[in-house]
Amino acid sequence: MRQQQAAGSRQSRASELAALIREARSVVALTGAGISVPSGIPDFRSPGTGLWEKVDPMEVAHIDAFHGDTRRFWSFYRPRFADLDEKLPNGAHEALADLEARGMLDAVITQNIDRLHSKAGSERVIEVHGSIATSSCTACRASYPLESVGELFGADGVATCACCRGKVKPDVVLFGELLPEPAMNEAQQLCAGADLLLCVGSSLEVYPVAGLPELTLGGGGRIALVTQGPTPYDRESTVKLDGDVVDELDAVLTAL
Numbered sequence: 001m002r003q004q005q006a007a008g009s010r011q012s013r014a015s016e017l018a019a020l021i022r023e024a025r026s027v028v029a030l031t032g033a034g035i036s037v038p039s040g041i042p043d044f045r046s047p048g049t050g051l052w053e054k055v056d057p058m059e060v061a062h063i064d065a066f067h068g069d070t071r072r073f074w075s076f077y078r079p080r081f082a083d084l085d086e087k088l089p090n091g092a093h094e095a096l097a098d099l100e101a102r103g104m105l106d107a108v109i110t111q112n113i114d115r116l117h118s119k120a121g122s123e124r125v126i127e128v129h130g131s132i133a134t135s136s137c138t139a140c141r142a143s144y145p146l147e148s149v150g151e152l153f154g155a156d157g158v159a160t161c162a163c164c165r166g167k168v169k170p171d172v173v174l175f176g177e178l179l180p181e182p183a184m185n186e187a188q189q190l191c192a193g194a195d196l197l198l199c200v201g202s203s204l205e206v207y208p209v210a211g212l213p214e215l216t217l218g219g220g221g222r223i224a225l226v227t228q229g230p231t232p233y234d235r236e237s238t239v240k241l242d243g244d245v246v247d248e249l250d251a252v253l254t255a256l
């Protein structure tokens with residue numbers, strides 16, 4: 001009985017969100033680590049999820065760590081990138097790609113570096129934390145696609161530029177680095193102009209991304225949350241779906 005009630009209220013919240021999507025002229029999605037958890041990519045903020053248990057992310061994923069101990073930095077990132085490269089998008093990524101294909105979603109802004117939105121078929125993806133797709137030389141800015149970075153490693157375990165021997169760094173935003181300005185500007189414009197900001201799998205706690213929903217609210221738009229656990233926007237959201245992201249978005253698409 002209780003399960004039936006839960007299923008019933010999920011259905012009504014999914015219908016409510018479907019109605020908001022239908023009514024809105026401009027819908028933008030903002031996604032975080034939670035959307036990639038069903039693809040087998042743990043959220044490092046969740047305790048007990050393996051990878052980040054053994055290392056302090058502030059220590060290894062910090063720009064100072066890259067410059068200070070580049071070999072250790074790459075010894076962590078090289079296998080991680082290879083692992084991420086093999087992951088596949090899940091139903092939640094596919095649901096957002098489907099919404100865009102139907103003309104009901106303008107863009108996806110993501111904090112994730114895993115490229116799973118693009119793999120799922122989303123066309124307009126703004127990666128505010130960068131992505132694993134490329135690495136760049138910190139001296140001459142030469143850019144290397146993921147599949148050719150492997151050739152840049154010397155016996156010392158450090159990737160160096162084929163042109164100038166400078167240090168090569170992945171184009172992901174590390175702790176201690178600013179977010180890429182063009183991507184953040186685009187994200188801010190999209191959020192300020194959105195009638196509905198669909199926040200999926202993000203705890204909305206990490207600034208400056210955590211300030212994006214404020215822009216939508218300030219422009220008179222609404223916020224919908226599809227995420228497990230509390231967020232600072234729970235009270236200001238019009239609807240919150242807090243079950244599994246794949247199930248919830250599946251129910252929303254069915255209700256459209």
Ligand code: ZN
Nearest residue numbers: 137140161164
């Ligand atoms: Zn170079």
